[in-house]
Amino acid sequence: MTQSSGKIRMGMVGGGQGAFIGDVHRLAARLDGDIELVCGAFSRDPENCRITGEALGVAPARSYTDFNEMMRTEAALPANERMEFVAIVTPNHVHFPVAKAALEAGFSVLSDKPATLNLEEALELRKIVQANNGLAYGLTHTYLGYPLVGEARGIIESGGIGKVRKVFVEYIQGWLATEVENKQADWRTDPARSGGSGCMGDIGTHAHNLAEFMTGKRMTHVAADLSIFVEGRRLDDDGSALFKMEDGVKGTLSASQVCVGVENGLSIRVYGETGGLEWHQEEPNTLKRTYSDRPTELIRAAQGYLSEGAQGWFRTPPGHPEGYIEAFANCYREFGKALRSQGGVASGIDAAVRGMAFIEALLESSENDSAWTEIKQ
Numbered sequence: 001m002t003q004s005s006g007k008i009r010m011g012m013v014g015g016g017q018g019a020f021i022g023d024v025h026r027l028a029a030r031l032d033g034d035i036e037l038v039c040g041a042f043s044r045d046p047e048n049c050r051i052t053g054e055a056l057g058v059a060p061a062r063s064y065t066d067f068n069e070m071m072r073t074e075a076a077l078p079a080n081e082r083m084e085f086v087a088i089v090t091p092n093h094v095h096f097p098v099a100k101a102a103l104e105a106g107f108s109v110l111s112d113k114p115a116t117l118n119l120e121e122a123l124e125l126r127k128i129v130q131a132n133n134g135l136a137y138g139l140t141h142t143y144l145g146y147p148l149v150g151e152a153r154g155i156i157e158s159g160g161i162g163k164v165r166k167v168f169v170e171y172i173q174g175w176l177a178t179e180v181e182n183k184q185a186d187w188r189t190d191p192a193r194s195g196g197s198g199c200m201g202d203i204g205t206h207a208h209n210l211a212e213f214m215t216g217k218r219m220t221h222v223a224a225d226l227s228i229f230v231e232g233r234r235l236d237d238d239g240s241a242l243f244k245m246e247d248g249v250k251g252t253l254s255a256s257q258v259c260v261g262v263e264n265g266l267s268i269r270v271y272g273e274t275g276g277l278e279w280h281q282e283e284p285n286t287l288k289r290t291y292s293d294r295p296t297e298l299i300r301a302a303q304g305y306l307s308e309g310a311q312g313w314f315r316t317p318p319g320h321p322e323g324y325i326e327a328f329a330n331c332y333r334e335f336g337k338a339l340r341s342q343g344g345v346a347s348g349i350d351a352a353v354r355g356m357a358f359i360e361a362l363l364e365s366s367e368n369d370s371a372w373t374e375i376k377q
C-alpha cells in the first residue's frame with residue numbers, strides 16, 4: 001500500500017456534469033478534509049471529462065478521457081503523487097472493469113453499488129481483491145453510514161432486543177411510476193447496463209445490506225415476486241420477498257420504484273424476544289425502541305447517551321439535523337481508515353458478493369413461481 005502522511009489522494013471514474021451520485025461522493029469525500037480529488041475519468045464523453053475536470057480544479061493532465069489510461073498514467077507517477085484509490089460512480093456495467101483495472105494497477109477501490117453487473121463478475125472480483133490483499137475494497141452502501149443504524153446494530157449485538165425473530169425492511173420510491181426519460185432512468189431500465197434486475201439491483205440491494213448489517217445475520221433464502229408495472233419496461237420496477245436468515249430469523253423485504261409520490265422510503269423494523277427497533281431513512285435522526293414492559297423510547301441523534309461509536313460519527317450537536325451527505329462522508333471516513341490499515345469496512349468484498357447473490361436468488365425464485373431459493377454465497 002502507498003504510504004502518505006498528507007491527504008488521501010482520490011481518483012474518480014464517472015460523475016461527469018449531469019450525473020447524480022458523483023457530486024454526492026465528492027462532497028462526502030471532502031467533508032472531513034482528509035481526502036482530495038487529484039484525477040478523474042469523469043465521463044464517456046471527452047468534452048464532459050474536460051469540463052468536469054476544469055470545474056473541479058483537477059490538473060488538465062490528470063483529467064483523463066479513458067479509465068484505463070488513467071490507471072496506466074497514475075501508476076507511472078511518483079508514489080507520493082499518484083492517486084491512492086479510485087471512487088467508481090458509473091452505471092453498474094462499468095463497475096467491474098474499472099475495479100479490476102484499478103486493483104491490478106495497484107489502487108484501492110471504493111465502488112458504488114451494486115458491485116458488479118452479475119454474480120459471476122462479483123466472484124471474479126473477489127479473487128482479484130484477495131490476490132491484492134494490501135489494497136482496500138469498499139462498497140458505498142450509504143445507509144450503513146447513518147450513526148443511528150450503527151447504534152441499532154450495537155443494541156442488537158449486545159442482546160438489547162433479545163434473540164432476533166422478525167425483520168421488516170422496505171425501500172420504496174415513486175420516481176419510475178411512469179416512463180421516465182432522463183440519464184438516470186435510461187441505464188437503470190436497460191439490462192445491459194443495469195444487470196438482471198432493475199429495482200432490486202438499484203435499491204433492493206440497499207434493503208438487503210441494511211437488514212444483514214443491522215441484525216448481524218446473513219440472509220439465506222428468499223421467496224420472491226418481481227413485477228414490471230410500467231408497460232414496455234424490460235426490468236422489474238417492483239418486488240417483494242419473504243426471506244429467512246441464519247438462526248431462524250424471518251422477514252419480508254419490499255422494494256418498489258412505482259409508489260407514486262414516495263421519495264426515498266427506506267425503513268427497517270427488527271423485533272426480538274424482548275424488544276424492537278425501528279428506523280426510517282427520511283427521519284434518520286430518531287431510532288424507536290420498543291419494550292414489552294416499559295414505554296417506547298425515541299433515541300435521538302448526537303445525544304450523550306449514545307454509544308461511543310455512534311457519537312463519533314456525528315459532526316454537530318443534538319438538534320442540528322445531519323443526513324445523507326454526512327452518512328456518505330462516514331463511509332468515506334471508514335474507508336480512509338481501512339486504506340491506512342486501521343480496520344476493515346462494513347461493506348467490503350463479502351457484502352459485494354452477497355449483494356449480487358441476493359439479486360440472482362430473487363430472479364431465480366421469481367421465475368420459479370416464488371419458490372424458496374437459496375442465496376448461495
Ligand SMILES: NC(=O)c1ccc[n+]([C@@H]2O[C@H](COP(=O)([O-])OP(=O)(O)OC[C@H]3O[C@@H](n4cnc5c(N)ncnc54)[C@H](O)[C@@H]3O)[C@@H](O)[C@H]2O)c1
Binds near residue numbers: 017018043092142183
Ligand atoms: N449509494 C447510493 O446511495 C447511490 C445512489 C445513487 C446511485 N448509486 C449508484 O451510483 C452509480 C451511478 O449512478 P448515477 O445515478 O450517478 O448515474 P448517472 O447516469 O447520473 O451518472 C453516471 C456517470 O458515469 C459516467 N460514465 C459512464 N460510463 C463511463 C465510463 N466508461 N468512463 C467514465 N465515466 C463513465 C457517465 O458519463 C455519468 O457521468 C450507479 O451504480 C448507482 O447504482 C448509488
